[in-house]
Amino acid sequence: MRYRRVPDETVRRMPLYLRGVRILSEKGQGSICSKSLADCLGISAWQIRKDFSYFGDFGKPGVGYDVAMLESRINKILNLGCGHNVVLVGAGNLGSAILSFNGFRQYGFNIIAAFDRDAKKIGKKKGPVVIEDVSRIARMEKKGVDLGIIAVPVSAAQEIADALTAIGVKGILNFAPVRISVPKKVKIVSIDIAVELARLPYYMVSSQSQGVVE
Amino acid sequence: MRYRRVPDETVRRMPLYLRGVRILSEKGQGSICSKSLADCLGISAWQIRKDFSYFGDFGKPGVGYDVAMLESRINKILNLGCGHNVVLVGAGNLGSAILSFNGFRQYGFNIIAAFDRDAKKIGKKKGPVVIEDVSRIARMEKKGVDLGIIAVPVSAAQEIADALTAIGVKGILNFAPVRISVPKKVKIVSIDIAVELARLPYYMVSSQSQGVVE
DNA sequence: GTATGTGAAGAGGTTCACAGCA
DNA sequence: TGCTGTGAACCTCTTCACATAC
Secondary structure: OOOOOOOHHHHHHHHHHHHHHHHHHHHHOOOOHHHHHHHOOOOHHHHHHHHHHOOOOOOOOOOOEEEHHHHHHHHHOOOOOEEEEEEOOOOOOOHHHHOOOOOOHHHHHEEEEEEEEOOOOOEEEEEEEEEHHHHHHHHHHOEEEEEEOOOOOOOHHHHHHHHHOOOOOEEEEOOOOOOOOOOOEEEEOOOHHHHHHHHHHHHHHHHHHHHHOO | OOOOOOOOHHHHHHHHHHHHHHHHHOOOEEEOOHHHHHHHHHHHHHHHHHHHOOOOOOOOOOEEEEEHHHHHHHHHHHHOOOEEEEEEEOOHHHHHHHOOOOOOOHOOEEEEEEOOOOOOOOOOOOOEEEEEEEHHHHHOOOEEEEEEEEOOHHHHHHHHHHHHHHHHOEEEEEEOOOOOOOOOOEEEEEOHHHHHHHOOOOHHHHHHHHHOOO
Protein backbone atom coordinates (compact mmCIF):
# COMPACT_ATOMS: atom_id res chain seq x y z
CA MET A 1 0.00 0.00 0.00
CA ARG A 2 1.67 3.13 -1.18
CA TYR A 3 0.76 6.77 -0.90
CA ARG A 4 -1.99 7.56 -3.31
CA ARG A 5 -4.53 10.29 -3.91
CA VAL A 6 -8.08 9.07 -3.57
CA PRO A 7 -10.09 9.81 -6.74
CA ASP A 8 -13.17 11.98 -6.26
CA GLU A 9 -15.20 9.30 -7.98
CA THR A 10 -14.13 6.83 -5.32
CA VAL A 11 -15.31 9.16 -2.57
CA ARG A 12 -18.59 9.56 -4.40
CA ARG A 13 -19.11 5.81 -4.44
CA MET A 14 -18.19 5.11 -0.83
CA PRO A 15 -21.59 6.05 0.64
CA LEU A 16 -23.14 3.82 -1.99
CA TYR A 17 -21.07 0.91 -0.75
CA LEU A 18 -22.35 1.60 2.72
CA ARG A 19 -25.89 1.39 1.38
CA GLY A 20 -25.10 -1.92 -0.30
CA VAL A 21 -23.41 -3.40 2.74
CA ARG A 22 -26.48 -2.63 4.83
CA ILE A 23 -28.83 -4.18 2.30
CA LEU A 24 -26.78 -7.38 2.26
CA SER A 25 -26.36 -7.23 6.02
CA GLU A 26 -30.13 -7.19 6.51
CA LYS A 27 -30.33 -10.35 4.44
CA GLY A 28 -28.35 -12.00 7.21
CA GLN A 29 -25.03 -12.43 5.47
CA GLY A 30 -22.09 -12.12 7.84
CA SER A 31 -19.53 -12.15 5.06
CA ILE A 32 -19.78 -10.86 1.51
CA CYS A 33 -17.56 -10.84 -1.55
CA SER A 34 -16.97 -7.97 -3.94
CA LYS A 35 -19.09 -9.75 -6.55
CA SER A 36 -22.24 -9.80 -4.43
CA LEU A 37 -21.84 -6.15 -3.50
CA ALA A 38 -21.26 -5.41 -7.18
CA ASP A 39 -24.49 -7.15 -8.20
CA CYS A 40 -26.40 -5.33 -5.51
CA LEU A 41 -25.25 -1.88 -6.63
CA GLY A 42 -24.66 -2.24 -10.37
CA ILE A 43 -20.96 -1.43 -10.08
CA SER A 44 -18.18 -3.76 -11.26
CA ALA A 45 -16.40 -5.95 -8.70
CA TRP A 46 -13.02 -4.64 -9.91
CA GLN A 47 -14.13 -1.11 -9.28
CA ILE A 48 -15.17 -1.91 -5.74
CA ARG A 49 -11.91 -3.67 -4.88
CA LYS A 50 -9.90 -0.86 -6.43
CA ASP A 51 -11.85 1.74 -4.47
CA PHE A 52 -11.33 -0.12 -1.21
CA SER A 53 -7.62 -0.52 -1.97
CA TYR A 54 -7.10 3.24 -1.66
CA PHE A 55 -7.86 2.90 2.03
CA GLY A 56 -5.92 -0.25 2.84
CA ASP A 57 -6.80 -3.91 3.16
CA PHE A 58 -10.44 -4.66 3.85
CA GLY A 59 -10.96 -8.34 3.17
CA LYS A 60 -9.50 -11.80 3.27
CA PRO A 61 -8.46 -13.42 -0.03
CA GLY A 62 -10.52 -16.53 -0.66
CA VAL A 63 -13.15 -15.44 1.84
CA GLY A 64 -14.40 -11.91 1.29
CA TYR A 65 -15.32 -9.07 3.60
CA ASP A 66 -16.73 -9.26 7.09
CA VAL A 67 -19.93 -7.23 6.92
CA ALA A 68 -19.67 -5.59 10.34
CA MET A 69 -16.03 -4.70 9.81
CA LEU A 70 -16.74 -3.31 6.35
CA GLU A 71 -19.57 -1.14 7.60
CA SER A 72 -17.57 0.35 10.45
CA ARG A 73 -14.54 0.83 8.21
CA ILE A 74 -16.47 2.77 5.56
CA ASN A 75 -18.21 4.77 8.27
CA LYS A 76 -14.84 5.78 9.63
CA ILE A 77 -13.42 6.67 6.20
CA LEU A 78 -16.41 8.83 5.43
CA ASN A 79 -16.23 10.41 8.86
CA LEU A 80 -19.79 9.29 9.57
CA GLY A 81 -21.07 7.39 12.55
CA CYS A 82 -19.83 9.89 15.10
CA GLY A 83 -22.96 11.87 14.23
CA HIS A 84 -23.33 15.24 12.53
CA ASN A 85 -25.61 18.14 13.30
CA VAL A 86 -27.38 19.53 10.26
CA VAL A 87 -29.51 22.63 9.78
CA LEU A 88 -32.01 23.10 6.99
CA VAL A 89 -32.92 26.43 5.45
CA GLY A 90 -36.11 26.72 3.44
CA ALA A 91 -39.24 25.00 4.71
CA GLY A 92 -41.21 25.04 1.48
CA ASN A 93 -42.35 21.89 -0.26
CA LEU A 94 -38.90 20.40 -0.68
CA GLY A 95 -37.64 21.53 2.72
CA SER A 96 -40.68 20.02 4.41
CA ALA A 97 -40.13 16.76 2.59
CA ILE A 98 -36.54 16.68 3.79
CA LEU A 99 -37.62 17.33 7.37
CA SER A 100 -40.00 14.39 7.21
CA PHE A 101 -37.43 12.16 5.55
CA ASN A 102 -35.80 9.69 7.92
CA GLY A 103 -33.19 8.31 5.55
CA PHE A 104 -30.55 10.64 6.94
CA ARG A 105 -30.52 9.01 10.33
CA GLN A 106 -28.84 5.82 9.17
CA TYR A 107 -25.84 7.89 8.14
CA GLY A 108 -25.71 9.58 11.52
CA PHE A 109 -27.22 12.92 10.54
CA ASN A 110 -29.46 14.87 12.91
CA ILE A 111 -31.42 17.84 11.66
CA ILE A 112 -31.34 20.07 14.74
CA ALA A 113 -32.95 23.22 13.33
CA ALA A 114 -34.86 24.56 10.34
CA PHE A 115 -35.31 28.11 9.12
CA ASP A 116 -37.57 30.00 6.75
CA ARG A 117 -38.23 33.59 5.82
CA ASP A 118 -42.02 33.23 5.59
CA ALA A 119 -43.67 34.51 8.79
CA LYS A 120 -46.58 32.12 8.26
CA LYS A 121 -44.26 29.13 8.69
CA ILE A 122 -42.37 30.35 11.76
CA GLY A 123 -43.24 28.46 14.93
CA LYS A 124 -44.80 25.49 13.19
CA LYS A 125 -43.42 22.07 13.95
CA LYS A 126 -42.28 20.02 10.97
CA GLY A 127 -40.69 16.65 11.46
CA PRO A 128 -38.28 16.86 14.39
CA VAL A 129 -38.01 20.66 14.62
CA VAL A 130 -39.87 23.96 14.89
CA ILE A 131 -39.34 26.40 12.03
CA GLU A 132 -37.47 29.54 13.04
CA ASP A 133 -36.88 32.81 11.24
CA VAL A 134 -33.78 32.90 9.04
CA SER A 135 -32.42 35.79 11.07
CA ARG A 136 -31.82 33.31 13.87
CA ILE A 137 -29.36 31.22 11.87
CA ALA A 138 -26.52 33.23 13.43
CA ARG A 139 -27.49 31.95 16.86
CA MET A 140 -26.42 28.45 15.84
CA GLU A 141 -22.77 29.44 15.83
CA LYS A 142 -21.76 27.58 18.99
CA LYS A 143 -24.11 24.63 18.51
CA GLY A 144 -21.65 22.46 16.62
CA VAL A 145 -23.41 22.53 13.29
CA ASP A 146 -21.37 20.66 10.67
CA LEU A 147 -23.59 20.74 7.62
CA GLY A 148 -26.32 22.83 6.04
CA ILE A 149 -29.04 22.05 3.54
CA ILE A 150 -30.24 24.84 1.25
CA ALA A 151 -33.80 24.44 -0.03
CA VAL A 152 -34.63 28.09 -0.72
CA PRO A 153 -35.39 29.88 -4.00
CA VAL A 154 -32.52 30.88 -6.28
CA SER A 155 -32.76 34.52 -5.24
CA ALA A 156 -31.93 33.73 -1.59
CA ALA A 157 -29.45 30.88 -2.04
CA GLN A 158 -26.19 32.85 -1.97
CA GLU A 159 -27.24 34.87 1.05
CA ILE A 160 -28.14 31.70 2.95
CA ALA A 161 -24.88 30.06 1.94
CA ASP A 162 -23.05 33.05 3.40
CA ALA A 163 -25.02 32.78 6.63
CA LEU A 164 -24.27 29.06 6.90
CA THR A 165 -20.59 29.65 6.23
CA ALA A 166 -20.59 32.30 8.95
CA ILE A 167 -21.73 29.82 11.61
CA GLY A 168 -18.93 27.45 10.67
CA VAL A 169 -20.67 24.91 8.48
CA LYS A 170 -18.13 22.71 6.65
CA GLY A 171 -20.40 21.34 3.94
CA ILE A 172 -23.57 22.33 2.13
CA LEU A 173 -26.11 20.29 0.24
CA ASN A 174 -27.67 22.76 -2.19
CA PHE A 175 -30.97 22.22 -3.97
CA ALA A 176 -31.21 25.72 -5.46
CA PRO A 177 -30.52 25.70 -9.21
CA VAL A 178 -27.78 28.27 -9.05
CA ARG A 179 -24.04 28.33 -8.48
CA ILE A 180 -23.13 29.52 -5.02
CA SER A 181 -19.72 30.73 -3.94
CA VAL A 182 -18.20 29.79 -0.61
CA PRO A 183 -14.69 29.69 0.88
CA LYS A 184 -12.59 26.79 -0.38
CA LYS A 185 -12.77 25.00 2.95
CA VAL A 186 -16.53 24.57 2.56
CA LYS A 187 -17.54 21.68 0.33
CA ILE A 188 -20.69 22.01 -1.75
CA VAL A 189 -22.73 19.24 -3.27
CA SER A 190 -25.56 20.46 -5.49
CA ILE A 191 -28.64 18.61 -6.62
CA ASP A 192 -30.62 20.25 -9.40
CA ILE A 193 -33.64 18.02 -9.83
CA ALA A 194 -34.89 19.66 -13.01
CA VAL A 195 -31.47 19.49 -14.63
CA GLU A 196 -31.23 15.78 -13.84
CA LEU A 197 -34.60 15.15 -15.43
CA ALA A 198 -33.66 17.33 -18.40
CA ARG A 199 -30.95 14.99 -19.61
CA LEU A 200 -33.24 12.00 -19.95
CA PRO A 201 -34.92 13.05 -23.23
CA TYR A 202 -31.50 13.16 -24.92
CA TYR A 203 -31.28 9.40 -24.67
CA MET A 204 -34.74 8.91 -26.17
CA VAL A 205 -33.34 9.78 -29.59
CA SER A 206 -30.79 7.11 -30.42
CA SER A 207 -29.25 8.92 -33.37
CA GLN A 208 -28.19 11.81 -31.15
CA SER A 209 -26.09 9.57 -28.98
CA GLN A 210 -23.34 9.72 -31.57
CA GLY A 211 -23.14 13.46 -32.01
CA VAL A 212 -22.42 15.14 -35.29
CA VAL A 213 -21.15 13.43 -38.41
CA GLU A 214 -19.48 15.76 -40.84
CA MET B 1 -16.23 18.66 -37.64
CA ARG B 2 -15.67 14.96 -37.71
CA TYR B 3 -17.62 12.04 -36.38
CA ARG B 4 -17.24 11.83 -32.65
CA ARG B 5 -18.94 10.15 -29.76
CA VAL B 6 -20.43 12.61 -27.31
CA PRO B 7 -19.04 12.02 -23.79
CA ASP B 8 -21.61 11.27 -21.11
CA GLU B 9 -20.18 14.08 -19.05
CA THR B 10 -20.94 16.49 -21.87
CA VAL B 11 -24.55 15.35 -21.99
CA ARG B 12 -24.74 15.80 -18.24
CA ARG B 13 -23.58 19.39 -18.54
CA MET B 14 -25.84 20.42 -21.42
CA PRO B 15 -28.94 21.08 -19.28
CA LEU B 16 -26.72 23.15 -17.01
CA TYR B 17 -25.73 25.31 -19.96
CA LEU B 18 -29.39 25.83 -20.70
CA ARG B 19 -29.86 27.02 -17.15
CA GLY B 20 -26.95 29.42 -17.51
CA VAL B 21 -28.10 30.77 -20.86
CA ARG B 22 -31.47 31.60 -19.37
CA ILE B 23 -29.96 33.36 -16.36
CA LEU B 24 -27.83 35.52 -18.66
CA SER B 25 -30.74 35.99 -21.05
CA GLU B 26 -32.89 37.41 -18.26
CA LYS B 27 -30.18 39.94 -17.58
CA GLY B 28 -30.92 41.27 -21.06
CA GLN B 29 -27.81 40.12 -22.86
CA GLY B 30 -28.50 39.27 -26.50
CA SER B 31 -25.07 37.83 -27.04
CA ILE B 32 -22.75 36.03 -24.62
CA CYS B 33 -19.24 34.61 -24.74
CA SER B 34 -18.07 31.31 -23.33
CA LYS B 35 -16.30 33.15 -20.53
CA SER B 36 -19.45 34.77 -19.15
CA LEU B 37 -21.32 31.47 -19.24
CA ALA B 38 -18.33 29.86 -17.55
CA ASP B 39 -18.36 32.41 -14.72
CA CYS B 40 -22.09 31.97 -14.27
CA LEU B 41 -21.87 28.20 -13.90
CA GLY B 42 -18.44 27.59 -12.41
CA ILE B 43 -17.23 25.57 -15.39
CA SER B 44 -14.18 26.46 -17.49
CA ALA B 45 -14.66 28.30 -20.77
CA TRP B 46 -12.61 25.64 -22.57
CA GLN B 47 -14.89 22.96 -21.32
CA ILE B 48 -17.95 24.78 -22.58
CA ARG B 49 -16.52 25.38 -26.05
CA LYS B 50 -15.35 21.79 -26.26
CA ASP B 51 -18.76 20.49 -25.24
CA PHE B 52 -20.50 22.65 -27.83
CA SER B 53 -18.04 21.53 -30.49
CA TYR B 54 -19.40 17.98 -30.33
CA PHE B 55 -22.62 19.30 -31.80
CA GLY B 56 -21.24 21.62 -34.48
CA ASP B 57 -20.61 25.34 -34.67
CA PHE B 58 -22.58 27.47 -32.24
CA GLY B 59 -20.97 30.89 -32.18
CA LYS B 60 -19.14 33.55 -34.11
CA PRO B 61 -15.40 33.99 -33.48
CA GLY B 62 -14.70 37.43 -32.05
CA VAL B 63 -18.34 37.90 -31.07
CA GLY B 64 -19.73 35.01 -29.05
CA TYR B 65 -23.03 33.20 -29.03
CA ASP B 66 -26.46 34.59 -29.85
CA VAL B 67 -28.52 33.85 -26.75
CA ALA B 68 -31.77 32.95 -28.52
CA MET B 69 -29.97 30.70 -30.98
CA LEU B 70 -28.00 29.01 -28.23
CA GLU B 71 -31.09 28.28 -26.19
CA SER B 72 -33.02 26.79 -29.09
CA ARG B 73 -29.98 24.82 -30.21
CA ILE B 74 -29.41 23.22 -26.80
CA ASN B 75 -33.13 22.55 -26.48
CA LYS B 76 -33.04 20.70 -29.76
CA ILE B 77 -29.93 18.69 -28.86
CA LEU B 78 -31.45 17.65 -25.55
CA ASN B 79 -34.73 16.84 -27.28
CA LEU B 80 -36.53 19.28 -24.99
CA GLY B 81 -38.86 22.07 -25.97
CA CYS B 82 -41.25 19.86 -27.88
CA GLY B 83 -42.72 18.99 -24.48
CA HIS B 84 -42.71 15.73 -22.57
CA ASN B 85 -45.42 14.06 -20.55
CA VAL B 86 -44.28 12.82 -17.16
CA VAL B 87 -45.98 10.67 -14.55
CA LEU B 88 -45.04 10.58 -10.90
CA VAL B 89 -45.41 7.56 -8.65
CA GLY B 90 -45.36 8.05 -4.89
CA ALA B 91 -47.20 11.00 -3.40
CA GLY B 92 -45.51 11.04 -0.01
CA ASN B 93 -43.47 13.95 1.23
CA LEU B 94 -41.01 13.98 -1.64
CA GLY B 95 -43.60 13.17 -4.29
CA SER B 96 -45.83 15.98 -3.07
CA ALA B 97 -42.93 18.40 -3.16
CA ILE B 98 -42.21 17.42 -6.75
CA LEU B 99 -45.84 17.92 -7.72
CA SER B 100 -45.76 21.44 -6.29
CA PHE B 101 -42.43 22.23 -7.91
CA ASN B 102 -42.73 24.35 -11.03
CA GLY B 103 -39.11 24.19 -12.11
CA PHE B 104 -39.85 21.40 -14.57
CA ARG B 105 -42.00 23.56 -16.78
CA GLN B 106 -39.14 25.64 -18.15
CA TYR B 107 -37.66 22.45 -19.60
CA GLY B 108 -40.95 21.53 -21.23
CA PHE B 109 -42.05 18.83 -18.79
CA ASN B 110 -45.71 18.35 -17.88
CA ILE B 111 -46.68 16.10 -15.02
CA ILE B 112 -49.92 14.65 -16.31
CA ALA B 113 -50.67 12.08 -13.60
CA ALA B 114 -49.60 10.95 -10.14
CA PHE B 115 -50.09 7.64 -8.39
CA ASP B 116 -49.88 6.25 -4.89
CA ARG B 117 -50.72 3.03 -3.11
CA ASP B 118 -52.16 4.67 0.00
CA ALA B 119 -55.98 4.74 -0.15
CA LYS B 120 -56.03 7.86 2.02
CA LYS B 121 -54.25 9.83 -0.69
CA ILE B 122 -56.30 8.65 -3.67
CA GLY B 123 -58.61 11.32 -5.08
CA LYS B 124 -56.82 14.23 -3.46
CA LYS B 125 -55.59 17.02 -5.68
CA LYS B 126 -51.93 17.87 -5.37
CA GLY B 127 -50.36 20.47 -7.61
CA PRO B 128 -51.69 20.00 -11.14
CA VAL B 129 -53.12 16.49 -10.72
CA VAL B 130 -55.38 14.21 -8.70
CA ILE B 131 -53.69 11.21 -7.08
CA GLU B 132 -54.79 7.87 -8.52
CA ASP B 133 -54.22 4.33 -7.35
CA VAL B 134 -51.04 2.68 -8.63
CA SER B 135 -53.11 -0.03 -10.29
CA ARG B 136 -54.22 2.57 -12.79
CA ILE B 137 -50.70 3.21 -14.12
CA ALA B 138 -51.38 0.66 -16.87
CA ARG B 139 -54.15 2.87 -18.23
CA MET B 140 -51.57 5.47 -19.23
CA GLU B 141 -50.26 3.25 -21.99
CA LYS B 142 -51.67 5.22 -24.92
CA LYS B 143 -51.31 8.64 -23.35
CA GLY B 144 -47.85 9.35 -24.73
CA VAL B 145 -45.98 9.24 -21.44
CA ASP B 146 -42.25 9.69 -22.05
CA LEU B 147 -40.83 9.82 -18.55
CA GLY B 148 -41.55 8.58 -15.05
CA ILE B 149 -40.48 9.78 -11.63
CA ILE B 150 -40.18 7.22 -8.82
CA ALA B 151 -40.65 8.60 -5.31
CA VAL B 152 -41.78 5.44 -3.54
CA PRO B 153 -40.10 3.42 -0.77
CA VAL B 154 -37.29 1.02 -1.64
CA SER B 155 -39.57 -2.00 -1.29
CA ALA B 156 -41.85 -0.85 -4.12
CA ALA B 157 -39.33 0.76 -6.45
CA GLN B 158 -38.59 -2.19 -8.75
CA GLU B 159 -42.25 -3.06 -9.16
CA ILE B 160 -43.07 0.54 -10.10
CA ALA B 161 -40.16 0.66 -12.52
CA ASP B 162 -41.58 -2.43 -14.22
CA ALA B 163 -45.02 -0.83 -14.44
CA LEU B 164 -43.55 2.33 -15.94
CA THR B 165 -41.52 0.34 -18.44
CA ALA B 166 -44.68 -1.52 -19.41
CA ILE B 167 -46.48 1.67 -20.44
CA GLY B 168 -43.58 2.65 -22.67
CA VAL B 169 -41.68 5.14 -20.56
CA LYS B 170 -38.24 5.86 -22.05
CA GLY B 171 -36.59 7.40 -19.02
CA ILE B 172 -36.93 7.27 -15.25
CA LEU B 173 -35.83 9.68 -12.54
CA ASN B 174 -35.46 7.51 -9.45
CA PHE B 175 -35.34 8.82 -5.90
CA ALA B 176 -35.51 5.42 -4.18
CA PRO B 177 -32.13 4.44 -2.69
CA VAL B 178 -31.93 1.13 -4.49
CA ARG B 179 -30.69 -0.15 -7.83
CA ILE B 180 -33.51 -0.88 -10.22
CA SER B 181 -33.26 -3.00 -13.35
CA VAL B 182 -34.91 -2.01 -16.60
CA PRO B 183 -34.47 -2.88 -20.28
CA LYS B 184 -31.45 -1.24 -21.88
CA LYS B 185 -33.59 1.11 -23.93
CA VAL B 186 -34.85 2.78 -20.75
CA LYS B 187 -32.45 5.34 -19.28
CA ILE B 188 -32.33 5.75 -15.53
CA VAL B 189 -31.05 8.71 -13.57
CA SER B 190 -30.97 8.17 -9.82
CA ILE B 191 -30.82 10.75 -7.07
CA ASP B 192 -30.07 9.40 -3.60
CA ILE B 193 -30.30 12.44 -1.37
CA ALA B 194 -28.89 10.76 1.74
CA VAL B 195 -25.94 9.36 -0.19
CA GLU B 196 -25.13 12.81 -1.56
CA LEU B 197 -25.18 14.28 1.92
CA ALA B 198 -23.11 11.37 3.22
CA ARG B 199 -20.04 12.26 1.21
CA LEU B 200 -19.76 15.74 2.67
CA PRO B 201 -18.24 14.74 6.04
CA TYR B 202 -15.34 13.07 4.21
CA TYR B 203 -14.08 16.46 3.13
CA MET B 204 -14.28 17.86 6.65
CA VAL B 205 -11.16 15.89 7.57
CA SER B 206 -8.38 17.25 5.41
CA SER B 207 -5.89 14.47 6.18
CA GLN B 208 -8.23 11.86 4.72
CA SER B 209 -8.26 13.55 1.33
CA GLN B 210 -4.93 11.93 0.57
CA GLY B 211 -5.82 8.34 1.39
CA VAL B 212 -3.44 5.92 2.98
CA VAL B 213 0.29 6.39 3.30
CA GLU B 214 2.23 3.19 3.69
C1' DG C 1 -10.20 -23.61 -5.60
C1' DT C 2 -11.71 -18.94 -4.35
C1' DA C 3 -11.51 -14.15 -3.68
C1' DT C 4 -8.60 -10.15 -2.61
C1' DG C 5 -5.22 -6.38 -3.81
C1' DT C 6 -2.62 -3.97 -7.30
C1' DG C 7 0.61 -2.69 -11.22
C1' DA C 8 -0.09 -1.92 -16.00
C1' DA C 9 -2.84 -1.06 -19.99
C1' DG C 10 -6.62 1.18 -21.90
C1' DA C 11 -10.62 4.62 -22.06
C1' DG C 12 -12.47 8.65 -21.22
C1' DG C 13 -12.34 13.52 -20.12
C1' DT C 14 -10.05 17.92 -19.35
C1' DT C 15 -6.76 21.39 -20.33
C1' DC C 16 -3.88 23.65 -23.36
C1' DA C 17 -2.19 26.17 -27.33
C1' DC C 18 -3.15 28.05 -31.35
C1' DA C 19 -5.24 28.38 -36.03
C1' DG C 20 -8.93 30.84 -38.07
C1' DC C 21 -12.55 34.04 -38.47
C1' DA C 22 -15.28 38.49 -37.30
C1' DT D 1 -7.86 42.56 -31.22
C1' DG D 2 -11.34 39.21 -29.38
C1' DC D 3 -13.44 35.01 -29.24
C1' DT D 4 -14.50 30.54 -31.27
C1' DG D 5 -13.37 25.73 -32.58
C1' DT D 6 -10.22 21.86 -32.23
C1' DG D 7 -6.06 18.71 -32.52
C1' DA D 8 -2.77 17.29 -29.20
C1' DA D 9 -1.01 16.74 -24.62
C1' DC D 10 -2.15 15.72 -20.27
C1' DC D 11 -4.50 13.75 -16.56
C1' DT D 12 -7.87 10.94 -14.23
C1' DC D 13 -10.42 6.95 -13.82
C1' DT D 14 -11.67 2.20 -15.25
C1' DT D 15 -10.62 -2.29 -16.73
C1' DC D 16 -7.72 -6.03 -16.95
C1' DA D 17 -4.48 -9.73 -15.64
C1' DC D 18 -2.30 -11.93 -12.26
C1' DA D 19 0.37 -12.44 -7.97
C1' DT D 20 -0.91 -13.37 -3.35
C1' DA D 21 -3.33 -15.07 0.58
C1' DC D 22 -6.88 -18.02 2.71
